[in-house]
Amino acid sequence: MIKTMNKRQLLYKRIMPVFIGMLIMVTSVSCEKKSRDDSSAFKVYYVNSSETGIVSENYEIQSDKSDSKAVINELVTALETMPDRLQYEAPIAGDIKLLNYSLKDKLLTLNFDRKYNELGRTIEILDRAAIVRTFCQLDDVEYVTFQVEGTPITDHYGSVIGNMSADTFIYNVGKEISTYEKIELKLYFANESGTKLVPVYRSVVYNSNISMERLAVEQVISGPNTDVAFPTVNKDSKIKSVNIKDGVCYIDFDSTFLTQTQNVSAEVALYSIVNTVTEFSDVNKVVLSVNGEPSFTFMDFMISGPYERNLDIVE
Structure with missing residues (x-):
């Protein structure tokens, strides 16, 4: 050797700096499914208003949990709705529109309109982290992949990002990040x-x-x-x-x-x-x-x- x-x-040389000064304020790095016996165990993730990190809010799912489509529709609505706390931002908001989605073999594919490509690198990865971490809590969702009008999204260097799970986004809890790489x-x-x-x-x-x-x-x-x-x-x-x-x-x-x-x-x-x-x-x-x-x-x-x-x- x-x-x-x-x-x-x-x-x-392969390490690609994506953004600086990101503060992650969520409380768990595990992608394991949490118990659904406690309704507060489920969380919806948002972007903080300074666009430096993601935060979570306890959320009680109202739909029948055996109906995957209904639950996903409900969560899409939650991710599109600006929360009561003005210091949070909905990750699917503004000019960004979710055209449709599909769920097959525990892979959730989210298809956005072309405005998604206009997101800045910092807010794009924050939005993506919030969305993926929200959906990966569901038992029926192991991975999430993003498309723009049917085409898989790519990173700043032109590489297809592919399937993501909650642990795609690794961070230290409560510590300021000098670089996200x-x-x-x-x-x-x-x-x-x-x-x-x-x-x-x-x-x-x-x-x-x-x-x-x-x-x-x-x-x-x-x-x-x-x-x-x-x-x-x-x-x-x-x-x-x-x-x-x-x-x-x-x-x-x-x-x-x-x-x-x-x-x-x-x-x-x-x-x-x-x-x-x-x-x-x-x-x-x-x-x-x-x-x-x-x-x-x-x-x-x-x-x-x-x-x-x-x-x-x-x-």
């Missing part, structure tokens, strides 16, 4: 048999206050979002800390990490993390721990780092 600063420099990560997930790794490339918009190593591990936990690769670790695993010293990345998980819910070997799960993190040029080895314990048993396999990249396990 060859690691040079040139590789790091090339990686950073885009990066392409190389992640490793399992093949269908769970015996080998396959690489998956993913573009992620993220808060530059988050280390890329932590961001990459969070993306591994969230799963591959493709039918050509499969999850490797428990999606409920939580990262307690990520630190790098002298080329070694130390990752501490909570105990949920030990509960394996995927049909993969222990080595595949281990190296999905190790190979992903060692893609970064300043990381040569990875040490995993659970609740601060550097040695632990995982699927009858004793893990005690450090571990280096293993390309033999890649399909």
Whole structure:
């Protein structure tokens, strides 16, 4: 494995600054579906009046929750309606019109008129984040994609944005963001048999206050979002800390990490993390721990780092 600063420099060339001074004020970064037993658990997201962040308001769905079309129609109306609090702005408002939508296989496609292309970059990504995070709370919606008069939207560099989930928009809660950036990560997930790794490339918009190593591990936990690769670790695993010293990345998980819910070997799960993190040029080895314990048993396999990249396990 060859690691040079040139590789790091090339990686950073892919980082695309989108806007500055964004303050995110929502209270959850999980894309997991919340319990609907409590009506206040559902939230509708808006843009703050200074257009520097998104905020949420508790919302009680009035429609029959088994009627997806009715619920989506209701939420579209909520997202089009200026809230009572004047410091909030509706994300579908002004000259922007939603022409139609479709829902198939948990993918919600929103088709806007051509005025959508006239949005500034800052407000566009804020509007998009508010809309996606609102709809992804629904059990029937896993992903949202945007179109303009039937054509998929693209970013400032002409790349199709594609399907988005709530965790497409990564940020630190309560912290001011100096830059909101885009990066392409190389992640490793399992093949269908769970015996080998396959690489998956993913573009992620993220808060530059988050280390890329932590961001990459969070993306591994969230799963591959493709039918050509499969999850490797428990999606409920939580990262307690990520630190790098002298080329070694130390990752501490909570105990949920030990509960394996995927049909993969222990080595595949281990190296999905190790190979992903060692893609970064300043990381040569990875040490995993659970609740601060550097040695632990995982699927009858004793893990005690450090571990280096293993390309033999890649399909």
